[in-house]
Amino acid sequence: SLRAFSTSALRQKEVENVTVFGGGLMGSGIAQVLAHEGNYNVTLADVTEDALVKGKSIMQKSLTRIAKKKMADQSAEAQEQFVKSIVDKVQTTTDAAQAVKSSDLVIEAIIENIKIKQDLFKFLDSKAPDSCIFTTNTSSLSVKDVAQSSNRPDRFGGFHAFNPVPQMKLVEIIKTDQTSEETFETLMNVARKMKKQPVACTDAPGFIVNRLLVPYLLEAIRLVERGEATAEDVDIAMKLGAGHPMGPIQLADFVGLDTLSHISKGWRESRVSTGEISADIVQESKLLEDLVAQGRTGKKSDKGGFYPA
Template identity: 40%
Template sequence: MMIKNVSIIGAGTMGNGIAHVFAQHHFNVTLVDIDGEQLQKGLSIISKNLDRQIAKALISQEQKTKILENIKTKTNLSDGVETAHLVVEAASENETLKLKIFQQLDAAAPQDCILASNTSSISITKLAAATQRPEQVIGMHFMNPVPVMQLVEIINGYATSSYVTGSIVELSKQIGKTPAIASDYPGFVANRILMPMINEAIYSLQEGVADVTSIDTIMKLGMGHPMGPLQLADFIGLDVCLSILQVLQKGFGSPKYAPCTLLANMVAAGQLGVKSGEGFYVYTPGSKDLVVSSKFRK
């Protein structure tokens, strides 16, 4: 089956980024979200990101127009996937929600359609079990920001067919990404390694080993990381970090994945990072200055 029609479920940060990339590579994209306002916001973000590409001479104004023409929007899931060859689910990192969406996708999408999830930690095998086509379910874990980051972590579920895996590997290359295959274990590879590091950085802050600036500076300059772990946690979303750590802890049954109390408290207080305007740092629209949150200033 040639994949030409791609439906993206969820118009948030990851969803609109995935839609952007597929549309830029000449696929017919349907962006689906039950919230019409979120759909318009997603399209606006895609347009602004395309403007950045124009400013860098990566695309022309004419190409931007064609890319946007490749994207249509739907608020009804069934309508949004009725002609899809591939669906990429990019809803919130919530297992109950994703299981419900996969049940709906299985009922609404064409029989030969591949169902993929952009989940960063939830079991592909479990999502596949919610369908009658487990061999056609796979993980496509894109990295944020999607138009910029090269990696797609491809996760095989227990029943994923080799044909589907091969198709998604080739498709990832078609959209300019580098595929890397992982098996379906908690956190896969990316977050199984990344999240304990972020968690340990938060423990180091909680225990007074170093302050926010020192922790991030040490990891940037000493380890060659482009962004410190605390800033990265803010960028990912502290609620997402907490959720992934909880999946790891439950999946492996090991206390080494237990989320730091400070992280749990920040999430409970609504201090989620970039998305809420404050996490370990304060984020002011239009400002590029990195300002440590007043809660962590000495």
């Protein structure tokens, strides 16, 4: 009976207010899709007003492309109105405490650095309601390690979206050995409400996608560094020879060379000695480090990365 169905349904938390930390590539995309597809009340928090303005402009551009495609038969005014309605729905703030005051769910998408993420969650733990679920969008860190600085390991999980968020249909939901079933089910449901396909993974290095993708991207960079082929030819080869939508060098620029460097360094420092990742996979690339040092962090930088911006 229906009654039996409803009582046996897995418990999940009601989510209305979602706070996203980090208005960069990922945070702005996550905030956009939460507001647009999920119809959530969304607050976007970052450390500076500039970063928030940048985040809003990323949303504006993305939504304009979506409007052009989905509202092709409607007037330019109607399209602009749609874009504005979503952008305006996302509240912005540089006050982290205020941002989580009545939050049901936090999605953290700040820099890929364990210490900085832990510091943020330690701070948020005393500011957010007890029932608020904390998640990290980390690419490569252990979710359990990130969770350690807060006192809610059962209400903590990984919520790993992909770049560009409005386009990529996947979210990996990471369950640590302490994540509760209720937290897990809630996160699966938020992903579905965002019209994404969730997949589950344990707290293993790189989860599913990055465990396979990051070694590939790093090896493509080293291939160019060894002078075996040009960046352009590597990209042509993987697009035409393996049917990928983007070549690996173009994709590395797209992901952010700084983010890729952080992932590689993080794995070198914490996953090699444990035997989880082999040393040759994360061997340092001088070319990658030099580009990052020059501020050539990829598509997000005015200076570009391997390719011009």
